[in-house]
Amino acid sequence: MKRNLLVVSIVTLAVASVVVIATTRAASDLTPKEARRLIARMAGIQLPSDAVRVKEVSAMGNSATVVAQIETAFRFDKGGDGKWRVAEIRTGDRRWEDVDMLVKALNAEKSARARAELESIATALEAFRRERGFYVEAKTEAALIDNLNPRYLTRVVRIDPWHQPYEYEGTRTSFVLRSAGPDEKPNTADDLTISH
Numbered sequence: 001m002k003r004n005l006l007v008v009s010i011v012t013l014a015v016a017s018v019v020v021i022a023t024t025r026a027a028s029d030l031t032p033k034e035a036r037r038l039i040a041r042m043a044g045i046q047l048p049s050d051a052v053r054v055k056e057v058s059a060m061g062n063s064a065t066v067v068a069q070i071e072t073a074f075r076f077d078k079g080g081d082g083k084w085r086v087a088e089i090r091t092g093d094r095r096w097e098d099v100d101m102l103v104k105a106l107n108a109e110k111s112a113r114a115r116a117e118l119e120s121i122a123t124a125l126e127a128f129r130r131e132r133g134f135y136v137e138a139k140t141e142a143a144l145i146d147n148l149n150p151r152y153l154t155r156v157v158r159i160d161p162w163h164q165p166y167e168y169e170g171t172r173t174s175f176v177l178r179s180a181g182p183d184e185k186p187n188t189a190d191d192l193t194i195s196h
Contacts, residue, residue: 029059035066043070044092093157107182110161111192114179117157118166118194121145121177124153125170125196134172135196144168160192 028182032054039045042054051071058065075088075096088096096114121144130134134178136147141158142165149156159165167186174196183189 030057030064030066032057035064035068039066039068039070040092044094045071045095049073081193083096109180111190112180114160114192117160118177118192120155121148121153121166121168122175122194122196124148125175125177127152134177135170137172138172139169141168143167144170 035054035057036054037047038055040047040049043052045051049119053069054066055069056067070091073090074086075090076084077087078084086099088095089099089102091169125144125148126137136144138144138147145153145156145158157166160181162180162182162184164180164184167180176193176195178186178194179192180186181188181192183190
């Protein structure tokens with residue numbers, strides 16, 4: 001099989017929402033120079049280099065949001081169907097990374113996080129049932145969380161790691177909690193489900 005490869009260097013922009021609290025900077029705030037150094041080290045870029053450009057730093061307490069441009073190389077390949085797809089990615093002098101492997105690893109981490117959140121909601125449902133004698137009767141996650149928060153569930157959990165709403169269907173005697181999973185389609189093999 002003949003593989004067509006295309007390598008493209010692109011400057012990517014990481015965009016984040018920023019809330020500006022004050023215009024003065026405390027001594028312990030993250031400086032643009034320090035942010036640039038940390039980003040370059042993470043991306044495998046030797047400084048000095050214009051491959052990392054910090055646009056804005058917004059610090060709040062012990063966290064900060066940095067908007068930066070990072071030069072990134074993408075390797076494309078053309079499949080048998082004639083369509084191009086991103087096959088590999090590289091930052092700085094690092095080796096090429098397979099995009100499918102990165103997405104698979106990211107989805108595994110997101111699945112673990114979704115499972116933990118579903119278990120937290122299920123634990124809150126059990127506490128609700130022990131106190132009231134029945135589960136929350138609802139067909140939406142919003143009604144569920146409204147009944148559980150803040151007494152049984154201190155943190156509001158409405159959307160899964162793929163930015164889709166968690167699904168809930170409950171009767172007095174049973175419930176089903178679900179995340180549609182990585183494919184974001186309900187009732188498929190990658191769904192994460194907890195039921196009682």
